[in-house]
Amino acid sequence: MATKSKPRAKKLKTLVIVESPTKARTISRFLSSAYIVESSFGHIRDLPSSSLGINVEGDFAPKYIIPRKKSPAVKVLKAAAKKANRIILATDEDREGEAIAWHLAAALNIEVPERIVFHEITKTAIEEALLHPRPLDLHLVDAQQARRVLDRLVGYKLSPFLWKKVMRGLSAGRVQSVALRLIAEREREREAFIKQEYWTIGGSFFTPSRAQFTAELVSISGKSLEKFDIPSEEAAKNLEKKLAGREWLIESVEKKRSSRAPAAPFTTSTLQQEASRRLRFSAKQTMMLAQQLYEGIEVTEGSVGLITYMRTDSTNLSVSSQTAAREYLTKELGTEYAMETARVYKTKSKGAQEAHEAIRPSDVWRTPESVAPHLDPKQAKLYELIWRRFVASQMPNAIFDVSTIVVADKKEVGTKFRTSGQIISFDGFLKVWKTKSEELELPDVKEQQIVSLESIDPTQHFTEPPARFSDATLVKILEKNGIGRPSTYAPTISTIIERGYVVRDPQRRFQPSEVGLIVNDLIVEHFPEVVDLAFTAEMEEKFDQIAEGEKEWMPIIKDFYEPFAKHLEEKYETVEKREMTEPAGEDCPNCGKPMIIRHGRFGRFIACSGFPDCKTTKTLPPKSIGIKCPECNEGDLVERKTRQRRLFYGCSRYPTCKYATWKRPGNPDAEGEEAKKDDDKEQEQEPDDE
Secondary structure, X not given: OOOOOOOOOOOOEEEEEEOOHHHHHHHHHHOOOOEEXXXXXXXXXXXXXXXXXXXXXXXXXXXXXXXXXXXXXXXXXXXXXXXXXXXXXXXXXXXXXXXXXXXXXXXOOOOOOEXXXXXXXXXXXXXXXHHOOEXXXXXXXXXXXXXXXXXXXXXXXXXXXXXXXXXXXXXXXXXXXXXXHHHHHHHHHHHHOOOOEEEEEEEEEEOOOOOEEEXXXXXXXXXXXXXXXXXXXXXXXXXXXXXXXXXXXXXXXXXXXXXXXXXXXXXXHHHHHHHHHHHOOOHHHHHHHHXXXXXXXXXXXXXEOOEXXXXXXXXXXXXXXXXHHHHHHHHHOOHHHOOOOOOOOXXXXXXXXXXXXXXXXXXXXXXXXXXXXXXXHHHXXXXXXXXXXXXXXXXXXXXXXXXXXXXXXXXXXXXXXXXXXXXXXXOHHHHOOOOOOOOOOOOOOOOOOEEEEEEEXXXXXXXXXXXXXXXXXXXXXXXXXXXXXXXOHHHHHHHHHHOOOEEEOOOOOEEEOXXXXXXXXXXXXXXXXXXXXXXXXXXXXXXXXXXXXXXXXXXXXXXXXXXXXXXXXXXXHHOOOOOOOEEEEEEOOOOOOEEEEEEEOOEEEEEEOOOOOOOOEEEOOOOEEEEEOOOOOOOEEEEEEOOOOOEEEEEOOOOOOOEEEOOOOOOOOOOOOEEEOOOOOOOOOOOOXX
């Protein structure tokens, strides 16, 4: 009689959960069939959108829900969890990632969560992380919760105040309001700025062998020239006459060597700053591209993470990466370009997580040239920037030969011109990290040698107002003042742009809008604690202390909220509504009263000042940007908006001329493509979407 064979037991698998599908695909490459890798598509739980979701009458405990749009992802994860005998949470290594892992554990009823973290998505890093799982760090979770709850309390409570006192649709945020304040105050400085004229005097000299060099007048009759000592053209011309026809000699020649060290590898802040300066990328664009490079790119051997984690405030480098850089430099550039001892950089930013690494390539041997065919142009540019900055950080100093020549009046003591020049003696790190170090080689002259002054060149200058903030300079000042952390810089900037509080000027710098100035003035006047730089930085330090387990988060929220709520209640009674109006420069055709420009839910429009007795309104003519239409050369280009409120630029002669473009003409760095409009679009002059 044949015996029945026992049914083969199903092999249970290990479920690994990450945040993004791209990250899941990359990690799955490095794991065997014993693993299932799934994505949570970011946070799966959040505070409700329809209510405050925080128990302000008690312990400030948040009430989390699974949003409807997250239900499909949760359903997939629960099904996968039932098939697994082990679940590993592999979300990002920062506080946000820790919080996502905590929410996953709660939603999937994981009693003893296992957590792994890694700086880079490579086979070695993933395998090493799997060998060292750890429990959830609830201190990091608490720090993230504290930030989320505080931001919700400020935004949810302050926004309705703005609706009532200014207009509906406005909103306020804690860190965003501080960024707006910085931008608004800079604009006020610019408006109050009074330019001042000043002049400099240059001289063109020839040696007896007819070698030429230029120098600048630095002193007259023993008195050093300060910036405004030559205030006008008349003063400059008088000096020109005074100096003409004199005899000159070389008073001194100083030659010395100087060196310049490479900058540290990138942190989130410095990457955003350098990408803004060199590549003209916005902070948001930089972080989006960096995320793609980190999570995985399809290269020859498959999907692999090309850089380490992009949200970091540390300049630390692993020993293995330093060793790899030294080996690469020795082989590819020669021993003179490799350091015997690795460079170590001290992190400067407040509250930096020293255990983290700087942003670097995951493999230095993946050169920009070798991966470029697998990247789009913007990804390639950012990867090259990161790769070069890392490699340069492990290279020797650049050495310069610096010369300084002082030319003096042969008879009048103390009347001098000075010039300096430099040439590169050894390029060092500059071989990889190019800078604007212009070389200027001066002629070989000797002290007491007679030279001739061939021409005197007065130059007019004017002082410049403080520049508006760019992505680079705004991120820099936020970091300097301890406002926000690596994960918050780009979202902060994006939020104030999306809310219409700031716009980019033709140079892509931040200019506050009228509504941005009104919102800022209202908050600064009545809620100064919300936008106080020192207070905001102090809160960041408290979040850090929570993350370290030194403080409990709920008492910190309570200490802020109770006086804030009381203060807000008082302001509802005492603050008058602020009308955002300005003269339209015309009278109402119906009642004769002045027309004014008002702000409504859908933007600016012209209305009668006699409202509500007279309800006459008109659309506001589109704003010209002062450039002729490149197609018809007759109309002006004007700002217009799509039905979805997206800004584009079109010809003022529409529909006769249908030219339209997403790009701001004269600003080649703006994103988007030029497109013409079809005739069948209901008289809407819009460019086609990309």
